[in-house]
Amino acid sequence: MKVYNTLTRKKEELVPIREGEISMYVCGPTVYNFFHIGNARPLVVFDTMRKYLEYRGYKVKYVQNFTDVDDKIINRAKEEGITAPEVSEKYIKEYFNDTAALNVRKADVHPKVSEHIPEIIAFVQSLIDKGYAYEADGDVYFSTRKFPEYGKLSGQNIDDLEAGARIAIGEVKEDPLDFALWKARKEESEIAWESPWGMGRPGWHIECSTMAKKHLGDTIDLHAGGQDLQFPHHENEIAQSECCNGVPFAHYWMHNAYITMDRTKMSKSKGNFFTVRDIRKNYSGEEIRFFLLSGQYRSPIDFSEDLMKQARASLERMKNCKENLKFLAEQGAEGDMTEEEKAALAGYDTYRQKFIKVMDDDLNTADGISAVFELITAINTAVKGGATKAFALASEKTLMEFCDILGLLQQEEEAGIDPEIQALVDERQEARKAKNFARADEIRDMLKAQGITLKDTPQGVQIIKE
Structure with a gap:
C-alpha cells in the first residue's frame, strides 16, 4: 500500500516499524459541543484506513484521544452552570452516539488528557531539563528556535513565521514563536493541577505527544488528522516529541482535506457548519458516511443537499442488492451451485483486485466505491433469473467483504414484516x-x-x- 506522506509530500510505500503491525494515532475532538460534518471526515476516513489495513493482514493499534481540558470547555462550563469535567463527559457520550451512527468503530484506546496529567508533567520537565523549554511566572514554553527542523511538516519557513508572530497580552514568553506547554491557572474556579510550576493545566499540543508516547511508544507508524491540524498542532507535536525522545515521532503523516460549504471551509468560528446530529434528523448515519467516502480523502468535498440525496440513492442501490441476496438465500434453489454460478463467482475476483488496487493507492475510497458498484451490477445480472441458495450466500459474502471495509450496510433493517x-x-x-x-x-x-x-x-x- 502507498500513502501520501505529508512529511515528504509524496506517495510512499507503507512500511511498518514492526512487521505485520501498524501503530496509528488520530487526533480526536475537543469535547465541548456536538461535532460538525467537517470534524466527521477524519473520523470516517481513518476508521476506514484502519479497517482496510486489518483486511490487508495488519494488526493495528488505533489510538484516538479526547481533549477534555481546554479553554472552550471551561467557557462552556460557565455557560451551562456545570463543571468542566461534566461538560466533557456529556459530549464524550454524545460523540459515541454520533460515531456509532456513522459506523465508526471505537479506538483500541481513547485516552483523555485529564487522565494523563502526571505523564504530561514528566514530559514537560524532560524538555526543561534538556534545555528545550523554560518556565516563566508559572507558564512553561517550548523554545521553538532550538528545534532546527521546525516547519518540516507544514512547509513553513521560520523567518516568515517570525514576521507574523506576536506576543499576546499576558504572555511572558521569550520569543513570539514559542508555544505553551503548561499554563498557569488564572482564576480559582479554573480546573487545574499541582505541578512543579504551580497550579495549572497542559497546553494543547503537549497532550497528544504525551498520550501517543504512552500508548504507542516514542516513534509511531502513522499519525493522522484533518489538514487544519498540520500547523501549528502537528508541527508542534513533532518539535516537542523529537526533542524529548531523540527519535523521529511518526514515519507517515496523513491529512484529509476540508469539507466546504459554497467552496468555503466549514468551521465553527465562521458559523457555516452543520453538526452530524443536525444532519441525522434528515439522513441516516450510513448516508453521511457514504457522502464522506465518496471523494478521495485529500480532495475537498462541498457539502450540499444534492450530494446527500445522491448518497442516499447510491446506498439504496447497495441495500437493494443485499436484500435481494438475502431473499434468495432463503427462497432460492437447494443444492450445489450451477456451472454458470461457479463461473460468475470466480469472476468476482476481478472486482476484488480492482478494489484492492485503488485502496492500495492512497486509500482511494471514491474508486473503491465504484468497484463495489461494478460488483453489484455483476451480481444483479447473475441472479436476475433466480439463484441457488449457495450462490446467493457466496455473493452476499463477497459484497460484504468490501462493505465491511467501507463501513457500509452495517446496520440491519428491523427484522420481520408488520x-x-x-x-x-x-x-x-x-x-x-x-x-x-x-x-x-x-x-x-x-x-x-x-x-x-x-x-x-x-x-x-x-x-x-x-
Missing part, C-alpha cells in the same frame, strides 16, 4: 390465484403508497421496503 402488511401481501396472493387482478393491483398500490414494493419472482413474493 403483521398487517403481511396480511395484505397474503390477500394479494389469494386474489392473484382467484384471477381477481383488480384487487391484487389495488393492494400493490396501497403498499406502494406506504413505501413497500412487491416484486414477484419465481421464488415467491419479495417485499422491499423503500
Whole structure:
C-alpha cells in the first residue's frame, strides 16, 4: 500500500516499524459541543484506513484521544452552570452516539488528557531539563528556535513565521514563536493541577505527544488528522516529541482535506457548519458516511443537499442488492451451485483486485466505491433469473467483504414484516390465484403508497421496503 506522506509530500510505500503491525494515532475532538460534518471526515476516513489495513493482514493499534481540558470547555462550563469535567463527559457520550451512527468503530484506546496529567508533567520537565523549554511566572514554553527542523511538516519557513508572530497580552514568553506547554491557572474556579510550576493545566499540543508516547511508544507508524491540524498542532507535536525522545515521532503523516460549504471551509468560528446530529434528523448515519467516502480523502468535498440525496440513492442501490441476496438465500434453489454460478463467482475476483488496487493507492475510497458498484451490477445480472441458495450466500459474502471495509450496510433493517402488511401481501396472493387482478393491483398500490414494493419472482413474493 502507498500513502501520501505529508512529511515528504509524496506517495510512499507503507512500511511498518514492526512487521505485520501498524501503530496509528488520530487526533480526536475537543469535547465541548456536538461535532460538525467537517470534524466527521477524519473520523470516517481513518476508521476506514484502519479497517482496510486489518483486511490487508495488519494488526493495528488505533489510538484516538479526547481533549477534555481546554479553554472552550471551561467557557462552556460557565455557560451551562456545570463543571468542566461534566461538560466533557456529556459530549464524550454524545460523540459515541454520533460515531456509532456513522459506523465508526471505537479506538483500541481513547485516552483523555485529564487522565494523563502526571505523564504530561514528566514530559514537560524532560524538555526543561534538556534545555528545550523554560518556565516563566508559572507558564512553561517550548523554545521553538532550538528545534532546527521546525516547519518540516507544514512547509513553513521560520523567518516568515517570525514576521507574523506576536506576543499576546499576558504572555511572558521569550520569543513570539514559542508555544505553551503548561499554563498557569488564572482564576480559582479554573480546573487545574499541582505541578512543579504551580497550579495549572497542559497546553494543547503537549497532550497528544504525551498520550501517543504512552500508548504507542516514542516513534509511531502513522499519525493522522484533518489538514487544519498540520500547523501549528502537528508541527508542534513533532518539535516537542523529537526533542524529548531523540527519535523521529511518526514515519507517515496523513491529512484529509476540508469539507466546504459554497467552496468555503466549514468551521465553527465562521458559523457555516452543520453538526452530524443536525444532519441525522434528515439522513441516516450510513448516508453521511457514504457522502464522506465518496471523494478521495485529500480532495475537498462541498457539502450540499444534492450530494446527500445522491448518497442516499447510491446506498439504496447497495441495500437493494443485499436484500435481494438475502431473499434468495432463503427462497432460492437447494443444492450445489450451477456451472454458470461457479463461473460468475470466480469472476468476482476481478472486482476484488480492482478494489484492492485503488485502496492500495492512497486509500482511494471514491474508486473503491465504484468497484463495489461494478460488483453489484455483476451480481444483479447473475441472479436476475433466480439463484441457488449457495450462490446467493457466496455473493452476499463477497459484497460484504468490501462493505465491511467501507463501513457500509452495517446496520440491519428491523427484522420481520408488520403483521398487517403481511396480511395484505397474503390477500394479494389469494386474489392473484382467484384471477381477481383488480384487487391484487389495488393492494400493490396501497403498499406502494406506504413505501413497500412487491416484486414477484419465481421464488415467491419479495417485499422491499423503500
